[in-house]
Each structure stands twice: as C-alpha cells, then as structure tokens.
Amino acid sequence: MDxxxxxxxxxxVIQRKYAQVCAEFDLTPSQATLLCAIRDEPRQMADLAASLGMTKNALSQxxxxIARxxxxxRAGSAQDRRVVMLSVTPEGKVLAEAVYAEVAKRLPEIARNLDADxxxxxERTATAIVDTTDLSAPPGPNRPTTP
Incomplete structure (x- = not known):
C-alpha cells in the first residue's frame, strides 16, 4: 500500500470510530457534526453548508x-433578514457537548497499538495538520471534504 x-x-478507521460514537447517541455522523459545529455559537446556514461541504438543500434537510x-x-439574523442562523437548543447543546467529549476521548484509541513515542x-502530526488547515473554507477540487 502506498x-x-x-x-x-x-x-x-476514523470514520468508523466516529460513527460508532454517534450511533450510541442516536445520531448520524452528519447530525453529530452539525451539532458540534454550532454547539458554541449560532452560525449562518450558508456558511455551515460551505464549511461542511454540503449543498444548502442537503443542509436544510x-x-x-434534527429540528424535529x-x-x-433556525432564526433570522438581526442584521439581515435574508440570513438564516442556526443554533442549538439547550437539549442540543447538552447532546453536542456529550458527543464531542466522547469522540475526543475515544478517537485516540485508534493509536492504542502504537508505542508511546x-x-x-x-498526536503532533495530527495537530500540525489541523492547525494548518482552514476548516472554515468550503471544500473545492483541491480540498477534501471532512469525514
């Protein structure tokens, strides 16, 4: 293998582990990713669609x-009536925080068979990749979508 x-x-491997955690919370990976993306502050639907690599229609669906x-x-923006903001409810915040914490705890298990060094x-490599990647930019022809 190259x-x-x-x-x-x-x-x-990462997607499988993530999906396992999401299923334990009765969420799809897409639902969990969305909740985690807005857990700290409301975001514009258009920006979310771009960041998550989804069409606006797919994001709306x-x-x-998860709104049901x-x-x-969803709420209108105070600055621009055309903008739709998305935020978590108190229940959604609790769930998003729980999912995020569990993912952060369990994803490192993928490296459990490696020696300490x-x-x-x-960890250093993963940190460098994330720190040098613009996670807010929409995926493009030379940008992979996030799992």
Whole structure:
C-alpha cells in the first residue's frame, strides 16, 4: 500500500470510530457534526453548508430532521433578514457537548497499538495538520471534504 492508500484507510478507521460514537447517541455522523459545529455559537446556514461541504438543500434537510428532535432552531439574523442562523437548543447543546467529549476521548484509541513515542508523534502530526488547515473554507477540487 502506498501513502495515499494508508491515508484512505486511516480515514475509514476514523470514520468508523466516529460513527460508532454517534450511533450510541442516536445520531448520524452528519447530525453529530452539525451539532458540534454550532454547539458554541449560532452560525449562518450558508456558511455551515460551505464549511461542511454540503449543498444548502442537503443542509436544510439535515436541519429539518434534527429540528424535529428539538436539537436545533433556525432564526433570522438581526442584521439581515435574508440570513438564516442556526443554533442549538439547550437539549442540543447538552447532546453536542456529550458527543464531542466522547469522540475526543475515544478517537485516540485508534493509536492504542502504537508505542508511546509513536503515539506522541501521531498526536503532533495530527495537530500540525489541523492547525494548518482552514476548516472554515468550503471544500473545492483541491480540498477534501471532512469525514
């Protein structure tokens, strides 16, 4: 396997672990990602769609599903009536914080078979990748979407 293959399979391992955690909270990975993206502050729907690599229509359908569960609410912007803001409800905030904490606790398990030095190197590398990536930018032809 070449480097690209290994990164592909690392992505699969991470997505599988993430999906397991999400399922334990009765959420799809997309729902959990959305909740975690807005857990600290409301965001514009258009910006969220771009950041999450989704069409506005797909995001709207996702929001409809979790709004029915009472986890998010849409509201107009005070500055611009055309802008729709999305925020978590108190119940959604609790759930988002719980999911986020569990993911942060359990994702490092993917490196459990590495020795201590390799685990630290993996952490440094993952940190460098995240710190040098513009997570707010929409995916494009040369930008992969997030899992």
């Amino acid at each position: 480097y690209g293959d290994k990164l592909f399979w690392l992505s699969v 996702l929001v409809d599903r 569960r009472g986890l998010v609410v 390799d685990q630290r190197a993996f």
